[in-house]
Amino acid sequence: MQPSGQASATSLPIGSDADLAWVRQEVRQRAAGLGFGLVQQTKLVTAASELARNTLVHGGGGRVEITPLDNGRTRGLRMCFIDSGPGIRDLELAMTDGYTTGGGLGLGLSGARRLVHEFTVDTEPGRGTTITAVAWVAQVPSSRPGVG
Amino acid sequence: MTVSEQDAAESAPRVVSSFLEQRKEQIAQRWADAPLFRSVFTVSRDEAVEACKAVVEALSEVAVTGRLEDIAAPGFGTVRDQLGRMAATRARSGSAPAQIAAEVAGLRAPAVDLLREEFADPTAPQAQECVLTLTLLLGTLRLVVMETALDANTELIERQRQQLLEVATPVIELWEGTVAVPLIGTLDSARSQIVMESLLEAIVDQRARYAILDITGVPTVDSLVAQHLMKTVAAARLMGAECIVSGIRPAIAQTIVQLGIDLGSVLTRASLADALAYALGKQGIEMSRSDAGASAR
Numbered sequence: 001m002q003p004s005g006q007a008s009a010t011s012l013p014i015g016s017d018a019d020l021a022w023v024r025q026e027v028r029q030r031a032a033g034l035g036f037g038l039v040q041q042t043k044l045v046t047a048a049s050e051l052a053r054n055t056l057v058h059g060g061g062g063r064v065e066i067t068p069l070d071n072g073r074t075r076g077l078r079m080c081f082i083d084s085g086p087g088i089r090d091l092e093l094a095m096t097d098g099y100t101t102g103g104g105l106g107l108g109l110s111g112a113r114r115l116v117h118e119f120t121v122d123t124e125p126g127r128g129t130t131i132t133a134v135a136w137v138a139q140v141p142s143s144r145p146g147v148g
Numbered sequence: 149m150t151v152s153e154q155d156a157a158e159s160a161p162r163v164v165s166s167f168l169e170q171r172k173e174q175i176a177q178r179w180a181d182a183p184l185f186r187s188v189f190t191v192s193r194d195e196a197v198e199a200c201k202a203v204v205e206a207l208s209e210v211a212v213t214g215r216l217e218d219i220a221a222p223g224f225g226t227v228r229d230q231l232g233r234m235a236a237t238r239a240r241s242g243s244a245p246a247q248i249a250a251e252v253a254g255l256r257a258p259a260v261d262l263l264r265e266e267f268a269d270p271t272a273p274q275a276q277e278c279v280l281t282l283t284l285l286l287g288t289l290r291l292v293v294m295e296t297a298l299d300a301n302t303e304l305i306e307r308q309r310q311q312l313l314e315v316a317t318p319v320i321e322l323w324e325g326t327v328a329v330p331l332i333g334t335l336d337s338a339r340s341q342i343v344m345e346s347l348l349e350a351i352v353d354q355r356a357r358y359a360i361l362d363i364t365g366v367p368t369v370d371s372l373v374a375q376h377l378m379k380t381v382a383a384a385r386l387m388g389a390e391c392i393v394s395g396i397r398p399a400i401a402q403t404i405v406q407l408g409i410d411l412g413s414v415l416t417r418a419s420l421a422d423a424l425a426y427a428l429g430k431q432g433i434e435m436s437r438s439d440a441g442a443s444a445r
Contacts, residue, residue: 017336017337017338024367024368028367038399039398039402039403041399042368042399042402042403043399043402043406045367045368046369046403049370049372050371053370053372097408104371104372104375105371105372105374105375105409107407107409110408111371111406111407111408111409112407114406114407114408115407
């Protein structure tokens with residue numbers, strides 16, 4: 001396996017509805033290229049759509065950095081959504097299903113967390129928010145001993 | 149001495165302008181053979197020469213006003229349309245913007261060669277200055293061509309965006325009292341508003357009791373899309389129609405569940421055919437294979 005992925009990170013702007021469509025397409029293409037299955041692709045694209053909309057609506061726009069990963073066993077995709085908006089005051093409340101300040105369903109953050117494998121939120125009131133989501137290609141729940 | 153030097157400094161654009169005016173025919177003859185004009189005016193060389201003359205005249209007009217680096221100079225106005233059409237023709241035949249820019253740049257050498265011939269000593273300061281002036285002028289011409297081409301593209305994109313909004317939301321009458329909307333592409337707020345309006349209108353017009361929203365062509369169903377769907381369903385219900393969401397693919401179904409969206413209040417079917425069968429069944433319409441059809445097998 002070649003270290004092809006690490007260098008080719010992409011940064012896309014998030015400033016309008018049209019940008020969201022662009023982010024979705026880019027994530028779908030990247031995920032398909034890395035070998036994600038159809039269900040995983042759909043989950044990743046949906047998570048990206050939720051988080052990008054968060055960046056747009058609550059963060060006042062920002063950007064997303066999409067980086068392919070390779071941990072030796074499997075490949076993955078990291079998406080970093082970065083804005084310099086007002087930040088999230090009560091993270092626990094924001095992560096609760098159904099809690100919304102934007103008139104939506106209140107499933108953006110909490111739902112996106114369920115759609116990916118790793119999920120971290122770095123935020124401070126007044127200093128913006130960075131949300132990092134990572135998904136790995138078809139993680140087999142238990143690694144079989146003796147193989148690999 | 150000082151006066152004549154000043155004179156020279158001032159007059160470079162004027163010298164270039166009168167040079168362009170006097171040598172119009174020769175420059176046009178040379179430009180007509182350049183790739184830019186030759187590839188656009190494939191039928192008649194005379195036409196190419198005429199087009200070249202118009203461009204030379206415009207440049208001469210711009211030079212005399214001294215606004216060498218102003219792409220908004222009035223002189224360019226007369227040829228802007230023509231340049232735009234030429235750039236569009238080149239773009240349609242598959243040329244990249246960089247190639248078009250290079251082709252416009254290619255007009256410089258023939259013109260500068262002719263200008264040099266005007267001077268007894270091409271290395272004299274005035275000659276140099278005139279060449280520089282002409283180079284600047286042609287650089288601006290290049291910008292004008294690119295700007296015109298980009299403007300046309302922006303306009304095209306905007307038009308297509310508007311078309312997309314309208315085209316992709318037809319309401320189809322599947323049966324008496326049953327309408328369907330095949331949703332395709334991104335369901336953003338603007339599009340879902342149009343979908344809702346056209347569906348509600350159709351429900352009234354066709355006196356529909358059943359409305360089917362088919363999302364087979366929607367690639368991503370996130371919480372906002374789901375919310376738009378639920379609002380549309382609720383509005384249709386208020387109009388007295390029962391709404392069925394069909395075309396939920398397996399990957400989408402799994403994603404919706406994990407996302408935590410509760411579509412419990414919405415009647416769903418896997419395919420449009422299932423949804424239609426449901427709507428017909430509810431209206432007491434039964435479908436069966438006719439004897440003729442069965443015996444033909």
